[in-house]
Amino acid sequence: EVQLVETGGGLVQPGKSLKLTCATSGFTFSNAWMHWVRQSPEKQLEWVAQIKAKSNNYATYYAESVKGRFTISRDDSKSSVYLQMNSLKEEDTAIYYCTWNQHGDYWGQGVMVTVSS
Amino acid sequence: DVVMTQTPVSLSVAIGQPASISCKSSQSLVGTSGKTYLNWLLQRPGQSPKRLIYLVSKLDSGIPDRFSGSGSETDFTLKISRVEADDLGVYYCLQGTHFPYTFGAGTKLELK
Numbered sequence: 001e002v003q004l005v006e007t008g009g010g011l012v013q014p015g016k017s018l019k020l021t022c023a024t025s026g027f028t029f030s031n032a033w034m035h036w037v038r039q040s041p042e043k044q045l046e047w048v049a050q051i052k053a054k055s056n057n058y059a060t061y062y063a064e065s066v067k068g069r070f071t072i073s074r075d076d077s078k079s080s081v082y083l084q085m086n087s088l089k090e091e092d093t094a095i096y097y098c099t100w101n102q103h104g105d106y107w108g109q110g111v112m113v114t115v116s117s
Numbered sequence: 118d119v120v121m122t123q124t125p126v127s128l129s130v131a132i133g134q135p136a137s138i139s140c141k142s143s144q145s146l147v148g149t150s151g152k153t154y155l156n157w158l159l160q161r162p163g164q165s166p167k168r169l170i171y172l173v174s175k176l177d178s179g180i181p182d183r184f185s186g187s188g189s190e191t192d193f194t195l196k197i198s199r200v201e202a203d204d205l206g207v208y209y210c211l212q213g214t215h216f217p218y219t220f221g222a223g224t225k226l227e228l229k
Contacts, residue, residue, distance in 0.1 A: 037166075045166065045209055047218040063217045064118075097165060105158075105168030105177055 002026035002106045004098050009111035012088055020083040022098030022108055029079035030054060033102060036072060036083045038094035039110070048072075048096070051081060066092075088115045119143050119212050123221035131229040136197040138224045140210035145190045147214070154213035157186055157195045160223075161206040170195065202228070 008020040022034070033056075036048040049072040052059040060072050071084040081098055095110040120143040130136045138157075146153045157170040168177050170186040173193060183198045197204055205228060210221040 043207065044222060045211075045220040047220070061216055101168065101171075105156075105171070107165040107167065110165055 002100070002104070004100065004106055004108035006096060006098055006108045006111035009096065009113045011114045011116065013117050014088060014090055014115055016088055017084070017086045018088060018113060019085070020096055020098075020111060020113070022081045022083075024079045024081070024098075024100070027100070027103070029074075030076040031102075032100050034072075034074065034081040035099045035101070036081075037097045037099055037107075038092075038113075039097070040094050046094075049083065085113070088113075090115050118217055119146070119215050119219050121210050121212055121219050121221040123208075123210055123224050125224060126222070127225040127227065129227050129229040130197075130200045132202060133199050134229075136200050136204075136226060138195045138208050138210075140188075140193045140195070140221050142191045142193075142212055144215070146193075146212050147190060153189065155186075155188070155193050156211040156213060157184075158209045158211060159204070159206050160209065161203075164206075166209065200226070 003025045005023045012018050031053050033052045035050045038048050039045050048063050050061045051072045051074050069087045074081045093115050095112050097107050097110045099107045122141045124139045146155050153173050155173045156168055158166040158168050160166040169180050169184055174186040185196045187194050207223045207225050209223050
């Protein structure tokens with residue numbers, strides 16, 4: 001059974017940092033292209049970042065809204081993908097999901113990130 | 118960025134009746150491979166989104182054939198032939214052809 005479990009969310013002040021982790025199981029993670037998607041309090045979905053597999057040189061892609069502030073990375077030995085979020089803004093407040101959709105479509109349960117002073 | 122315009126914003130349908138949602142993109146979603154990466158997702162209340170359809174018209178595993186997708190280039194439609202109670206929630210279209218991938222604003226399907 002494919003599982004994706006996000007952790008690391010919470011309440012953080014503007015300008016601070018937070019690192020999200022998505023632990024996966026049930027599929028060959030080393031071949032997987034992984035994504036982070038977020039959903040604002042207004043329920044709008046926004047694609048945030050993607051990381052490809054080792055065979056694709058771990059290529060990464062970002063939404064303009066997070067480029068230069070967020071970094072997606074992975075550890076194939078732990079079947080995990082990460083999202084390092086720096087210089088957080090109030091508009092980064094959202095539920096963050098990790099997703100995998102190369103063979104079917106799988107989403108984690110999401111983790112809440114609240115940026116507020 | 119590709120803008121995905123979904124209509125209607127909300128839809129009230131009686132059980133057993135059909136429903137239709139439109140999604141228009143600001144540019145063609147035909148990729149360099151010739152494939153069109155247009156998906157439809159459903160988010161039920163309190164749950165994560167779940168894909169129903171990919172590549173315009175292909176049903177994901179376990180999705181009933183009451184659901185169908187059609188369209189090309191910039192104009193796409195999701196149809197439900199007979200709405201059931203389990204179909205309630207918010208439907209989103211998603212384009213995966215051009216970076217950054219972009220979602221429609223959602224269509225809320227409610228029971229009449």
